[in-house]
Structure formats: structure tokens, C-alpha cells
Amino acid sequence: MNTLAGPQNVESAKEGANRWSALLAKLSVDDLTDHFLNRVLRVPGYDILPLPSSEIRRTGAASFAALIRGLHQGNEGSSGRAERLAIATHVGVSRARAGIPIESLMTAIRLDFSILWGELTSIADDADAGLLVRHTDRVWDMVDSYASQTQTTYMAERERMHNEESSVRQGYVAALFGEMRPPAEMLSHIADELRIAETAPLCVALAIGKEMAGLRVVVASAAQRDAEIFTHHLGDGLVAFWPCDERPGSAVQEAASQISNLRLGLLKAVQGIADLPDAARLARELAHLLTPEDSEALTMPVAWARIARLRLAASGSPITADVDAALARCGVGERARLIEGVRVYLSSGSIAASAEALFCHRNTLMNRLRRFADVTGVDVTVPQQAARLVVAWA
Template sequence: MHNDQDYGARWGELVERLHGRVDELAELFLARVHEIPEYAGSTVGMAELRDTARETFHRLVDGLRDKELQRSGRNGDHDSLMRFSLELGAKRARAGISPEALTSAVRLDFSILWEDLLQISEPQDAPLLTSRVDRVWRVVDEFAAHTHSSYSAERVRMAQEESNIRREFIARLFSKSELSADTISQASAALVTDPEARYSIVAASAEAATKLRAFAQGPQSSQRLFVHEFGGSTYVFWQLGKATAGGRHPAGPFIPAGIAGIPCGYVESFSGLRGLPAAARTAEWLALLLHPSDRGPLTASAAWARLAKQQLQDAGLDLWADLDAALAPCRGGERERLEETVRHFLSTGNITTTAQVLFCHRNTILNRLNRFQDLTGIDLAVPAQVARLVVAWA
């Protein structure tokens, strides 16, 4: 029978022998870690892996000493091991190693240490090894836990840093109406996007901006979306597709499903990052033209009349006031009938179709159109005059 003192002395001998075999442990680790595909083709060089493996096993073996586990089990050597694990986790995160590959690599430490202990021990050491297996596991497990904690923290920091860089370059794209070639090149590299591709952009404010931002920054979007916030407005833009060798763009405009139900200004397509500032201004203008009844994105093709009306009002011209005054003599529901007829006619350009929709005789439609022309002076056969009417009703 061995007493605790005998076990302690023998354990110390085995630990010292492990110290003398650190190089062999490191080489065995190198052979096995390269069986993990991600390490075999990673940016971590062989020399760096070897040095890290030697340092890891050196510190782990130090952690196996009996004196390391007295009372709280923490002293200078133990703290040094933990500091090393923090450095290692951060390094592997920066090297782009995946968490799964890191876990597989760290798990090798226990198996290699334990296999070597079995190799250098004697058959009569079996009870001793049985009593110490938990210690070996705890030392390696704590090292692994700290390594993973540092790895995760570094990944979060890197993601935040990358996000900050993206935001910075997106802000640069929005800050000037004329973008330099250097700004475009640097921004496209930071955003990992094609500077010459076609893009779409939407803009929203108030409650719609909150919804737009939540969707764009949420995990539910499969499309890569870029977000910018300025002056109470939220802008979201995305790439439509790269140009082919002949300069043609194969994909037409599309809008992510989550944005399709948000009232916002929408520029369906513009060419290259150089066109972003102008497209953003247009999207912002369209957002200002939204009506309470709008339930989705508003395009320039759908809102051109609203935009023209707003600009004319800004210039002091109110087409609606003139039209309202011209129709004032109508009595007994005549105005409503005339407006309904004209609106349907403008939407189709066909008198027969208008008559069918309104369940009226064709001559009734003609009479109403003539009456409208007499009151307003607008000839519905003249496009320039019709445009005034469309803008007034926008």
C-alpha cells in the first residue's frame, strides 16, 4: 500500500519526466492538429503552432504539480497559465480559426498528456494515475475554458470593430455629393461589395424608420443590407448584381420581403457607389411624399405627380386651388360624378372601358368629359394639359 506521501513523491517524478518530454508532446500535437482540416490550411504557421504547443504543454505540466492544487489552487504559475490561455484564444480568433476547430485542437491536450503519462508510468502506478486523472482533466479543462472565453471575447471585439469600420465608410459615402475614386475604392473594400454594380436604396423616418432599421439589422434578412442613419432618417441600400462582361446587369430591381411592407422612399436602381448620394436624396424626398394610406415603398414612377405638386407648391403655384375653383359651380353630386369619370378615363385612356367600369352608356361618359372640359378648360386629349390635372390630383 502507498501512503499519500509516497503518491505525492511518485507523482512529482512523473510530472518532472513530462517536463522533459515537452518537445515530444508538442510534435505529437502538431501531427494530430493537422488532421483537423481547418488547421491544415490555416494562416497559423508551423513555427507558431510548434512554439505555442511547447508553451502550452510546459504550462499545463506545471499546473499538474501537487503544490499547484493546495488550498485555492491558485498561485503565480497558475495565473501565468490562465494569462497564456487568454492570449491564445485571442490569437486564434484573429487567425480566423472557427470555434469548432479550436475546440478540437484544445481537446488534444488532455489525450496527449494522458497517453504520455500512461507511457512513462509503471503498472504499479495505476492507483496513482486513477487518483490523479481528475486533476489532469481539471487543469486542461480550465485552460480550455479560459481559451474559449478569450476567443469569444475577441470575436465580439473584432465584429464590433468591423461594424464600426463599415459604418465609418458608409458615412463617408453619404457625406459628399461628389465621391473621389479613393473613397469609393476604400469603401467597396471595407463593405466587400462591387463599386460598379447596381444598387437599390430606401429611406424612412419616424416609426417606419424604426421598422426599417430593425429588419435591416436583424437575422431574418438573407440579403446583405447596409444601413446609415442621419438627421432622423434611416437609409438602407443593397447590391442588385454585378455587371456582365458586356456591361449589362442581369438582375432587375428587387426588394427584400421584409421591406416591401414598410412605407419608405424607394429608388429601385442606380449605378455604382458613385450614384449613392444622389439616390439617397431622391429616396429621402420620396419618403417625405408618403401618404397615410401608403403601406409600402414609394417609387419615383409612382410618385412623380406628388413630387411635381410639392415643387410647384414650394414655388407658390397651387394647381389644386385652380381646379377646385373651376369645379365650384357643380351642384347635387355633379362634381363627384365628373371627377370619378375623369379619373377612370385617365387610368385607361379608353371611353368604352370607362363606360363599362362605371356601368354607364358611352355617350354619358362623353358628355361628362365634355362638361369637365367646359368647366376647367382642360382638354383631356392634350397630354400637357392632362399632366396638370394629374399633378393637381396627386
């Protein structure tokens, strides 16, 4: 049958509480802090003194004092929790700003338990064994709670730092594409802030419409591997640029390979950040030249003829009006065969490869090319004359 605690149990509990308070009173914050410093300065991340030793000592002493006050039975009110939270907040913020790795910080904080517990066991008597066992969880829970609060604050501060840095860096990226080009001195500063050489060869991609989603996915995947690809919304498109990196297997090289498989405009080896605005405009032009037949990025080696055709057309200069008029005098069947033969030949410049693609004898193809020259006056075996058709039919 259960009964209320008798006088002897009450007296025993009171004696235990008094003995626990007596043990805590014997703890020296200065000695605990000295032990902590001796050990924490050997923890990777702390061994190069990222903070003044006076700061580490000050916060170490404050945390031990707060933990000891909290361990006194009946002294765990809201003020005690608020005190430890204030210390945890300061430690989390200052260590995040100092660049101490989170693993090192957690190792340092959990030293508090081993040092505190080691000191308690050294000053306790054999008769205190049961008392220590009863308080083990309490000591650990308090240290662990302090560690969790510090970790939460640290991670929040790191996120804040990342957002601040991203915002500043995004501002520099935006300045590169502003209406007014940054002066040379500003360009040099921006390059330093973005951690790229001012004249480093850059790759520039621009996606429009629904293709922007694919580009964002590649950029995010690269960031997970610590490879930074800079992005900026420019008019109707998303422009991305990064230092060229051809090292096989590098995160940037793999991202570049993935981007080349997207339907967007792509320029390689742009010479430095000063040329980025012009490169972005040209990349946009390439993106707008994509056709349903294009399944990957459009580059200048592939699209130069399309651009030339559009610009010549915009200038009002007819490119092949004479050729079209001459071909119109041929019968429909002959005209189709001549155009097919010339197009296939222009794609490779090889009689043998073109004849194979057309499933005809090479002499048959050569006869078609000669006939085309007779009709139009354009000999496609002469590069200068063939260039006109390459542009017109791009």
C-alpha cells in the same frame, strides 16, 4: 467510527503523490508537442497553416509545460493559474486574429488531454492503474479550464475585431453622405472596404420617425443571415442601402421584400455609390410624401406625380387654376360626378375597367369624360392633357 488517517494511509498517500510526480517528470514537452503538431495540422482550419508552424509549436510547448507544472500535486497556486491564463489569452487572441474557426480551436486545445493522457498511460506500469484513475478528473478539469479560458478570450477578441471593423466601415459609410463628396479615388477605396462594386446597382431606403424601428428590425434580421445592409442616420431619417439582389430566396432579396412593405421612401437601381447622396435626399422626399392611405414603401413610379405637383406649386406655377374655375361653374352634383369619373379613369386608362369600378355603363362614363372636356377644355383621353390632372390630383 471515523478516525484520523493513520500512519499507513499517510505513507500511502505520500507514495502515490511521489509516484504521480515521477510519472509527470517522465513526460517530455518536446515529444508531446511533436504529437500535437502531427495531429493538429490535420484539423480543419489548421490544415492550411493560418499561423507559422513555429508559433503553433511554441504555444503548444508552453501549454504542455504549464499543464504539467499545474498537475504536480501541491503546485496549483495563483502563479500556475496566472501562467495558464496568460498562455490562454495569447492563444485566444492570436487564433482569433488569424481567422481560425472557434470549433477548430476547441478541437486543437482538447487534443492536449488525449495526447497528455495517452503519454501518461504509455509510461505508467500496470500497478499505476488506480493512480491514473484517481487523477483522470484532475487532468481533464485542468485542460478544460484552459480551453474555457482560451474560448472566452477568443470570443472577446472576435467581438473587439467586429466592433473595430464596424466602426471603420461606419466611418466610410458616413463619408459617403458628408458635406463634401469624396473624390473618385476615395470612392473606389470605400467601395473596396464595403465589399461592393463601385458602380453596382443599389437599393436605397429612408425611414423617418417611428418607421425607423421597422427598418432597423429588417436590417438586424438580415445580418443574422450574413446579409449586410448599410445604414446611416441622415438628418431626421435612417437611410439604408444595399446591392440589388433579385435572386429568389436570397437573404438580401427577402430583406428587400420586407423593406418594400414598410412605410418609407424607396429607390431601386441607383447607379453606384457616387449617386447615394442624391438618392438619399430623394428617398427622404418620398418618405415625407407618405399619406395615411399609403401602407407600403413609396417609390418613384408611384410618387412621381406627387413630387411634380409639390415642385410646381413651390415654383408658384398654377397647375389647374383654369380647370378649377371651370368646374366651379357646374352644379355641386355634376361637379362631383365629373371629377369622380375622371379620377377613376386616370387610375387605369381603361373605359371598361373604370365603368366597372363605378358600377355604370361604359357609355355613361364616356359621356362624363366628354362633358368634362367640354367644360374644362381638358380631354383626359389625350395623355399629354391628362398628365396635368394626374400631377395636380396626385
